[in-house]
Amino acid sequence: MDGMNGPPVLDVPVVAPQETNEVESLNQRVDEIFVRVDQLEQQLTEVEQFYSSSNTKQPNAQKGGSNGKEKDKEKLVTNLKKRQQDSARREAVGVKRMQELMRQFGTLLRQITQHEWADPFMKPVDVIGLGLHDYYQVIEKPMDFSTIKSKMEAKDGTGYKNVREICSDVRLIFKNAMKYNDERDDVHVMAKSLLDKFETKWLQLLPKVDEEEKRRKEEEAELKQGMQLAQEAAHAKMARDLTFQLDEVDTNLEELREMVLQKCRYVMWQTRRNNID
CATH class of the missing domain: 1.20.920.10 (Bromodomain-like)
Known part of the structure; x- marks a missing residue:
């Protein structure tokens, strides 16, 4: 009589409350990153507008320090x-x-x-x-x-x-x-x-x-x-801070991507195990 049964029904994994919380946490982190990116875009626009209107060369905002000219400017405006x-x-x-x-x-x-x-x-x-x-x-x-x-x-x-x-x-x-x-x-x-x-x-x-x-x-x-000079120093610092913060956002995105991949692998593994059972 068992042969009269239809094709096996695949068990759909039931999302546990813990998994639901994890998804909500991921969504919240995504929203936070979007908000942060919007803020950084506004700051970047402000820096670009300053340098485009003041005929001042935009400083090199790479990690590891700044050029001598920037240091001279900062010394002039410390007081x-x-x-x-x-x-x-x-x-x-x-x-x-x-x-x-x-x-x-x-x-x-x-x-x-x-x-x-x-x-x-x-x-x-x-x-x-x-x-x-x-x-x-x-x-x-x-x-x-x-x-x-x-x-x-x-x-x-x-x-x-x-x-x-x-x-x-x-x-x-x-x-x-x-x-x-x-x-x-x-x-x-x-x-x-x-x-x-x-x-x-x-x-x-x-x-x-x-x-x-x-x-x-x-x-x-x-x-x-x-x-x-004070404005140039302030915007130079803002440009450097933006570089660091953008790197931080990239790191957060990479961590989030890895978490999503791990979650997907877990769901796929759980689905296969249910099918085998």
């Missing part, structure tokens, strides 16, 4: 915090120097405004009272000493940033008067005379202004270079 503190200190000193220049320029202005011919230029031109109906057609930007004084004393950020800005407005006062009034007019003559006196006194202060501007440019260039 970045000190650089920032020094920069803040220099900025404060620079502000004081500029304030001193402003004070000296203020002395120059008082000498001009105390001149007997300065009265017509102390306040805005009374366009309506004097019947100067075409004044704003001729003069694009009116200026006077009271406006300059208010701007010099402004505390809301709208004031002058440097001495040259004040100098430009002082010149504008006299040039406006000379432009609007005829050469034979008293106001024109007074403005021309005071402008000459101002330029003479300005030339005495100009070397100090030039020296301060040169110093400011040098300090700004030094600060910019320090920040650039």
Whole structure:
């Protein structure tokens, strides 16, 4: 009667709870690796964008060390915090120097405004009272000493940033008067005379202004270079770390691959044994 039985039914291995847990563990590790790879891709993109936009050669991020140039950069930025503190200190000193220049320029202005011919230029031109109906057609930007004084004393950020800005407005006062009034007019003559006196006194202060501007440019260039070096060192380190982390991901993938192969071999072995039984 046994011969009437049909072909043997292959036993399908039943997945034990332990095996289910192992599969879930493998899936979890795969998910973790995918997340890690996404993070590394974002960091790699950041490094590539930095080097492509800064015209800086990307460092060689191989294991075993870095080239001498990288080491030099790292040495230069180890004291970045000190650089920032020094920069803040220099900025404060620079502000004081500029304030001193402003004070000296203020002395120059008082000498001009105390001149007997300065009265017509102390306040805005009374366009309506004097019947100067075409004044704003001729003069694009009116200026006077009271406006300059208010701007010099402004505390809301709208004031002058440097001495040259004040100098430009002082010149504008006299040039406006000379432009609007005829050469034979008293106001024109007074403005021309005071402008000459101002330029003479300005030339005495100009070397100090030039020296301060040169110093400011040098300090700004030094600060910019320090920040650039800091960014290069940071991205060089990031590139090296990426190499190590990518190697670690490769190792994890290889371990995972070996675990999956072992699991497959076990399942195949278990299936054959069940069939034989």
